[in-house]
Amino acid sequence: MLAAAVLGPVAVVLATGGKVSPAPPTMVDTKAVAAAAAIAPCCLEIVPALEDVAPAPAALAPGGPVNQLVSVSRWRVAAQIPKPLPVGVASESGLQVRTILAARAISAAFPEIDHIGGVRADPLPWHPNGLAIDVMIPNAGSASGIALGNEIVRFVIKNAKRFGMQDAIWRGTYFTPSGPAGGGAGHFDHVHVTTTGGGYPDGDETYYR
Structure with missing residues (x-):
């Protein structure tokens, strides 16, 4: 029997919320990301969720870049969830x-x-x-x-x-x-x-x- 699940793409969105340390700004909570990845079945994509951001101290200093932001505080792990196809207009009797x-x-x-x-x-x-x-x-x-x-x-x-x-x-x-x-x-x-x-x-x- 052919496993029909291999015949099409999958689409699931999972979210994980662990805060990351603001020092250094590029630090990522790798344990939280790994834990989220472990429960997602496939097709992982790690994207930053730009939430809880605020101007970094340098942005507030005279002449500082006003658009500078602190590091991202959350990460989202995206995958894909399968969507079943309904029976169509064809008679499926005898079809492979x-x-x-x-x-x-x-x-x-x-x-x-x-x-x-x-x-x-x-x-x-x-x-x-x-x-x-x-x-x-x-x-x-x-x-x-x-x-x-x-x-x-x-x-x-x-x-x-x-x-x-x-x-x-x-x-x-x-x-x-x-x-x-x-x-x-x-x-x-x-x-x-x-x-x-x-x-x-x-x-x-x-x-x-």
Whole structure:
């Protein structure tokens, strides 16, 4: 089973409040920072919280820099918290996990899409094996429809690694994760997306944005 938690980014904000000594001004309470870091799961970013600051004595002296500040008194440790993707407009029956992730992510990013085809009979193995979806484009021949299809292709390529993208086909062009790669038959009313699958879900997966 593919762990869906590895398929998307995470976002959590943690805060820690320990005061630091004002001498020297650049001193950081490393124990407080380390303790906060220990409880954050990943993607740490330590940023100063500019609170409780006051003019340093030198700033008050004649000719002193009036904007000089004492050292920061608090530090915040920021990470990322996962946000689950809801079920989208595609029927997920028979789809493999990376295909489901792609379908849900496209549904969330493009609410104007009201139908995504999945498993169906086909002489090629992609749709029958749950490896492909067809993102149906409203008013596909119009300028707005073509622009929407183009944007979906860009979105899929941008997320190629996360989706396990193998290819996409739109308006007679075949795309790989590297971009356009030659001609592809048809597909003027939908964007076809093929993934590497990742196996069939067992029902315990959570898909993240």
